[in-house]
Amino acid sequence: MSEINDLRRQIEDIDDQIVKLIVSRFELVKKVGEIKKEKNLPVTDEKREEEVRQRWILLARRYGLSESFVDTFLPILFSYSKIYEVNSAKKRRIVLLGYGGMARALASLFKLTKQEVVITGRDLLKAEKLSNEFNFVTMDILNAIRWGELIISTFPPAVLLSDFSSKIYSNIKGKIFMDISSSKNLVFPYIEEKSLKENFIYVSIHPLFGPYIYPVGERVAIIPSKSSNDDVVKDLVKFFRDNGLYPLVTTLEEHEKAMAIVQVIPHFYLLALSESINKLSKELDIDFSKYQTTNFREVYKLIRKINDIKDVIMEIQSLNPYADKARELGVRELNNLYNELLEKKK
Ligand SMILES: O=C(O)C(=O)C[C@]1(C(=O)O)C=C[C@@H](O)C=C1
Structure with missing residues (x-):
């Protein structure tokens, strides 16, 4: 037991350092935020985020840390960095x-x-x-x-x-x-x-x-x-x-077209996917929650999110002027894929 305690003390020492270093990083990020505000630049810099990510991947490889850790940890770090970067704005x-x-x-x-x-x-x-x-x-x-x-x-x-x-x-x-x-x-x-x-x-x-x-x-x-x-x-x-x-x-037109692509089609598929998963698991009598793959977990997170805001999602499906076109295309593509896979079996 004392060996575990000893190791835990060492872990705590490292945790102290990690927290201190993260806070030091945020202090620097805060300064970047002040300069960005002076120069009227947006908080998010996607190009820089990719550069940082690439550096982290190299470091991870060098020290034997898994890349998936980097891809889980960095988005969280960036999102908190951005909170630190937002300063008080002109009062309205x-x-x-x-x-x-x-x-x-x-x-x-x-x-x-x-x-x-x-x-x-x-x-x-x-x-x-x-x-x-x-x-x-x-x-x-x-x-x-x-x-x-x-x-x-x-x-x-x-x-x-x-x-x-x-x-x-x-x-x-x-x-x-x-x-x-x-x-x-x-x-x-x-x-x-x-x-x-x-x-x-x-x-x-x-x-x-x-x-x-x-x-x-x-x-x-x-x-x-x-x-x-x-x-x-x-x-x-x-x-x-x-x-x-x-x-x-x-513009209004461009916005509605873009939402047909980024909201109508993905929501349409996800709602159908949600139903399909539920029905198939009932039919096959399987509790799928025990068998979640990493990808499935991500997909299911999305399904849960959109089920939480189903009212808004149904509203978009009914109000977007390009929604009929988007859904027709969605169904057609599913059918094409279905037939393609059926053909392969023959
Ligand atoms: O380098 C910047 O521009 C920052 O604001 C810092 C930082 C980071 O945490 O590394 C945070 C947000 C940006 O999107 C990119 C990078």
């Missing part, structure tokens, strides 16, 4: 409409950059619960939009198109309003028209990440409308960059 009066997962993700970023945030919605108790999590403030909707300067709605499309939201649109003259819908085909023209009529500035955004906190370095698509000019867009690009995201200015 931000109103978050809604208190779901995406509101929480955005609130966590605004906490890092020390923004002034009011969280509101139809249920003020729920709004208050989220506000308390980040030490922000809750007000009723009308007071909040009177106070705010940037209004970010996390409401679903049906709410954005309702009389309830019309009341908001008619009380935000001169302010910037953003929605975060994944499919914008219905809501964009509707809010754009409202913005021209009610004299507010509409810029549609789509955070390209899920409802997880501290999404530093993730992308956000920005879609200008007829009521926004170049200065507003430039200001928002800087705003999102300073708040730790990677802004991408695009």
Whole structure:
């Protein structure tokens, strides 16, 4: 036993050093973040991440560490580096409409950059619960939009198109309003028209990440409308960059096409895959959880994630204008593969 204890003491010594070294690394990363902010550069530098990864792989080979350790550890290290890199940004009066997962993700970023945030919605108790999590403030909707300067709605499309939201649109003259819908085909023209009529500035955004906190370095698509000019867009690009995201200015059409590729098809396959796995395991009467391969574990993680946000996923499937085309193609490709494999058997 004393031998184990002795070894454990040595392990603890090494842990002390690892933690100290990681913190020293973060201190340096923080300085990189300050320079990037001065130079208006985004937090994420994918090219540099690949360079760092290649160095780590060489080191791993030299010292006999498995490469899979590198590929598991480095993404975690990078994601925490990015949190350290986000500094306080110019203070804006931000109103978050809604208190779901995406509101929480955005609130966590605004906490890092020390923004002034009011969280509101139809249920003020729920709004208050989220506000308390980040030490922000809750007000009723009308007071909040009177106070705010940037209004970010996390409401679903049906709410954005309702009389309830019309009341908001008619009380935000001169302010910037953003929605975060994944499919914008219905809501964009509707809010754009409202913005021209009610004299507010509409810029549609789509955070390209899920409802997880501290999404530093993730992308956000920005879609200008007829009521926004170049200065507003430039200001928002800087705003999102300073708040730790990677802004991408695009058009409504390009956005919807891109989402057909990166959301509609993958979600469609994953939902079908989820059902197929469940049904086959029942039919064959096998508890597959005992037999998870590493790849299966990754795939199943994704399946669980998308099942958690099934409402949003079904909404995208029904609202994206290219969804029918994407799904038809998806089914056709499955059939082709099925036939190809059948042919091989003959
Ligand atoms: O070198 C940089 O630019 C950093 O910000 C540091 C670092 C890292 O942790 O090594 C973190 C994030 C970037 O995406 C790339 C690399």
